Amino acid sequence: MADCLFCNIIAGKIPASVVYRDADCIGFDDIHPAAPVHVLFVPKRHIDGVSTLTEADRETAGQLLLAAATYARSKGLEAAGYRVLANVGAGAGQTVFHLHVHLLGGKHLRGRGD
Numbered sequence: 652m653a654d655c656l657f658c659n660i661i662a663g664k665i666p667a668s669v670v671y672r673d674a675d676c677i678g679f680d681d682i683h684p685a686a687p688v689h690v691l692f693v694p695k696r697h698i699d700g701v702s703t704l705t706e707a708d709r710e711t712a713g714q715l716l717l718a719a720a721t722y723a724r725s726k727g728l729e730a731a732g733y734r735v736l737a738n739v740g741a742g743a744g745q746t747v748f749h750l751h752v753h754l755l756g757g758k759h760l761r762g763r764g765d
């Protein structure tokens with residue numbers, strides 16, 4: 652989509668710090684990191700977000716999660732733990748309407764146990 656920020660990053664028209672690539676997805680550093688590691692994983696094919704996923708997107712959705720896990724493993728993030736999340740809809744903080752998951756790690760992330 653011509654007017655989609657993440658499609659433009661995927662096309663190389665807008666610069667980003669790309670840290671992960673595979674056949675279906677790329678991962679790049681979030682421009683406003685909320686943790687020492689904050690990478691956005693996005694499918695190369697435009698999908699608006701989690702709420703518009705259909706059966707046709709099954710493989711892409713799985714690949715996206717696998718990409719985040721593969722990257723986290725390569726960086727040894729699982730020992731300390733990390734978070735993978737998606738904001739769904741403007742009311743939940745989604746600001747870019749191209750499917751993505753945030754990978755947050757590299758520091759202690761507060762949870763219910765804290």
Ligand code: AMP
Pocket residue numbers: 656665667679680681682683684691737738744745746747748
């Ligand atoms: P969300 O709010 O869940 O839709 O996530 C969108 C994320 O994209 C935010 O965390 C932004 O900081 C991030 N972002 C916005 N513009 C850029 C950019 N040009 N490069 C990298 N990350 C960006």
Ligand code: ZN
Pocket residue numbers: 652655656657658659696697698748749
């Ligand atoms: Zn897009």
